[in-house]
Amino acid sequence: MDINHIYNESCLDTMARMPDGIVDAIITDPPYPAEYVPLYEHLAILAAHALKDGGSLICMTGQSYLPAILNLMTPHISYHWTVSYLTPGGQAVQLWQKNVNTFWKPVLWFVKGNYDGKWVGDVSKSNNNDKRFHHWGQSESGMADLVARFSNENDLILDPFLGGGTTGVVA
DSSP states (O other): OOOOOOOOSOHHHHHHHSOTTOEEEEEEOOOOSGGGTTHHHHHHHHHHHHEEEEEEEEEEOOSTTHHHHHHHHTTTSEEEEEEEEEOOTTOOEEETTTTEEESEEEEEEEESSOOOSOOOOSEEEOSSOOOSSOTTOOOHHHHHHHHHHHOOTTOOEEOTTOTTSHHHHHO
């Protein structure tokens, strides 16, 4: 049975082809630079359309534009929590404009409707820094941890910013 589908299109185009409320979880890692911040609103609009009631949007992000990202997303979907995604030691991103070496990134957790799923710990971890398939890629260990925390077996998972495909591989 063919269960994987890849479309190379905008989030809003994907939404137009997708029925309402069929996705259990969206687990994704949009790009972090300033010019991509508007995409987070598109992601929130897609999530409000595609997720089942109680479904989760799990969205990695950097810290630099966090207030703007939250302002764009919260009109469309309810903020639930922030998970800390620990990155491997010795490979910190240096944010020169802030004088910060960062060893973690926020994973924003939004929910459509009310969440009554399983209890989830709010610290996730990547065991390595895997950039083999995409220069902004995430490790299989880190994405597998998020998939395990925020989905169940046989759930339909959507990653609208698939990049190197890590979410699809671990799901």
